[in-house]
Amino acid sequence: MSITGTTTPRFARGMRLREDPARARWVVVGPERLFVPDDIALEILRLLDGTRRVDAIVDELAARYAAPRDAIAADVLALLTDLHAKGVLTA
Amino acid sequence: MTPPAPLGLLAELTHRCPLRCPYCSNPTELSRASAELDTETWGRVFREAAALGVLQLHLSGGEPAARRDLPEIVAHATAAGLYSNLITSGVLLDAARLKVLARAGLDHVQLSVQDAEETSADRISGLRGGHARKLAFARAVHEADLPLTLNAVVHRQNLDRLGDLIELATTLGATRLEVAHVQYYGWALRNRDALLPSRAQLEAATETVTTARVTLKGRLVIDYVVPDYYARRPKACMGGWGRSFIAVSPAGRVLPCHAAESLPGFDFLNVRDASLSEIWTHSDAFQRYRGTGWMPEPCRGCDRREIDWGGCRCQAFALTGNATNTDPACALSADHHLLDLAVQDAAVAGGNFTYREMGPTIATG
Numbered sequence: 241m242s243i244t245g246t247t248t249p250r251f252a253r254g255m256r257l258r259e260d261p262a263r264a265r266w267v268v269v270g271p272e273r274l275f276v277p278d279d280i281a282l283e284i285l286r287l288l289d290g291t292r293r294v295d296a297i298v299d300e301l302a303a304r305y306a307a308p309r310d311a312i313a314a315d316v317l318a319l320l321t322d323l324h325a326k327g328v329l330t331a
Numbered sequence: 332m333t334p335p336a337p338l339g340l341l342a343e344l345t346h347r348c349p350l351r352c353p354y355c356s357n358p359t360e361l362s363r364a365s366a367e368l369d370t371e372t373w374g375r376v377f378r379e380a381a382a383l384g385v386l387q388l389h390l391s392g393g394e395p396a397a398r399r400d401l402p403e404i405v406a407h408a409t410a411a412g413l414y415s416n417l418i419t420s421g422v423l424l425d426a427a428r429l430k431v432l433a434r435a436g437l438d439h440v441q442l443s444v445q446d447a448e449e450t451s452a453d454r455i456s457g458l459r460g461g462h463a464r465k466l467a468f469a470r471a472v473h474e475a476d477l478p479l480t481l482n483a484v485v486h487r488q489n490l491d492r493l494g495d496l497i498e499l500a501t502t503l504g505a506t507r508l509e510v511a512h513v514q515y516y517g518w519a520l521r522n523r524d525a526l527l528p529s530r531a532q533l534e535a536a537t538e539t540v541t542t543a544r545v546t547l548k549g550r551l552v553i554d555y556v557v558p559d560y561y562a563r564r565p566k567a568c569m570g571g572w573g574r575s576f577i578a579v580s581p582a583g584r585v586l587p588c589h590a591a592e593s594l595p596g597f598d599f600l601n602v603r604d605a606s607l608s609e610i611w612t613h614s615d616a617f618q619r620y621r622g623t624g625w626m627p628e629p630c631r632g633c634d635r636r637e638i639d640w641g642g643c644r645c646q647a648f649a650l651t652g653n654a655t656n657t658d659p660a661c662a663l664s665a666d667h668h669l670l671d672l673a674v675q676d677a678a679v680a681g682g683n684f685t686y687r688e689m690g691p692t693i694a695t696g
């Protein structure tokens with residue numbers, strides 16, 4: 241199963257995006273797992289609410305940054321595909 | 332110099348356990364129930380840990396469910412904002428008790444299995460009927476909608492069924508499988524001849540994992556590391572001594588690694604007497620092997636010294652008698668041949684176990 245524009249990705253059970261106040265950053269925590277998203281990844285992950293499709297996430301970011309949709313779509317798909325393979329996201 | 336903030340806390344709530352695994356990582360001197368920390372003290376430890384920077388909490392044992400106050404302990408973890416992972420043998424928890432834990436905010440369950448085959452699994456754990464109870468428990472985890480990791484400690488007597496273990500993980504709805512080779516200190520060192528796998532077994536196992544990772548991509552994550560006895564370089568034990576991890580024993584002693592109580596010449600401070608932050612930052616136990624200043628050659632001049640931090644102190648002590656030595660798992664160690672000798676001995680040894688048990692002369696502190 242792969243991520244496309246029509247999938248609705250969300251955090252896998254047991255995976256959580258949360259603040260890490262001691263280190264002034266945000267992290268995704270799971271069992272024996274810790275991912276530190278960079279600023280762009282964090283923006284994308286914050287849009288995962290379990291109802292938005294990938295297309296909608298790309299639209300939102302393209303509007304927000306007035307950036308070309310294709311470039312954003314490539315970044316978003318790359319990130320989501322990677323995190324899906326790592327078990328952080330389900331689709 | 333202030334040390335980095337710890338990320339993980341291992342809370343060993345009790346040494347009590349109905350199983351008797353011959354590789355149990357508990358110390359050979361087990362603590363009695365009367366010596367265990369109470370609910371409120373664990374709550375304070377969790378709050379101190381969170382303030383120090385800990386994000387992940389592993390509730391372990393022994394069997395953590397041997398404590399009747401486990402729901403209150405989980406609630407304390409939730410209130411402290413910690414991600415809670417229950418490391419359990421699954422034989423003491425039914426669906427009803429599990430639901431109570433889920434309601435208290437438990438984030439994740441890690442269930443251990445001893446083998447994929449029932450007769451062998453029950454022989455290894457020393458508890459007849461244990462395996463069947465684990466399978467029932469895994470279904471309860473699924474019904475409670477909690478995420479599940481299956482943990483399989485592997486060795487000579489079950490490694491040939493690694494493929495079946497992987498299949499069991501997917502059947503039980505686990506999204507992660509941790510395949511952990513036995514670490515040889517404490518009880519496991521006593522059973523090393525019965526547990527060490529052969530090189531042929533290991534090569535087949537690595538092959539199995541590599542294939543399964545591809546076919547199960549996106550469904551099951553498999554954690555697997557080549558064991559020390561066949562590696563050329565050691566692992567960064569606990570991510571380095573006193574760098575990211577704290578363990579607290581059932582009686583409250585604060586340890587840089589859950590096996591550290593096996594090391595002589597340490598006076599591990601107790602959470603009853605000092606705060607976690609004081610112990611982490613200033614105690615002799617945490618400072619002794621922190622960083623690279625303590626290292627002898629060949630570590631001292633090695634360019635991997637801040638990658639593996641010289642390996643495991645407990646293994647260095649167990650095999651060479653001196654915890655300050657380079658981990659013999661490293662091929663650069665003068666004691667590396669000890670591992671090859673052990674492999675040769677095990678190749679001709681039988682499969683009988685010395686099971687873990689509470690001895691009659693065991694201290695209660």
Ligand code: SF4
Pocket residue numbers: 348349350351352354355356357392393394420443687
């Ligand atoms: S390793 Fe086995 S005996 Fe030791 S605590 Fe875990 S389940 Fe119990």
Ligand code: SF4
Pocket residue numbers: 564565629630631633634635636637639640641642657658661662663664
């Ligand atoms: S010599 Fe020491 S630092 Fe270098 S690889 Fe071996 S254990 Fe690691």
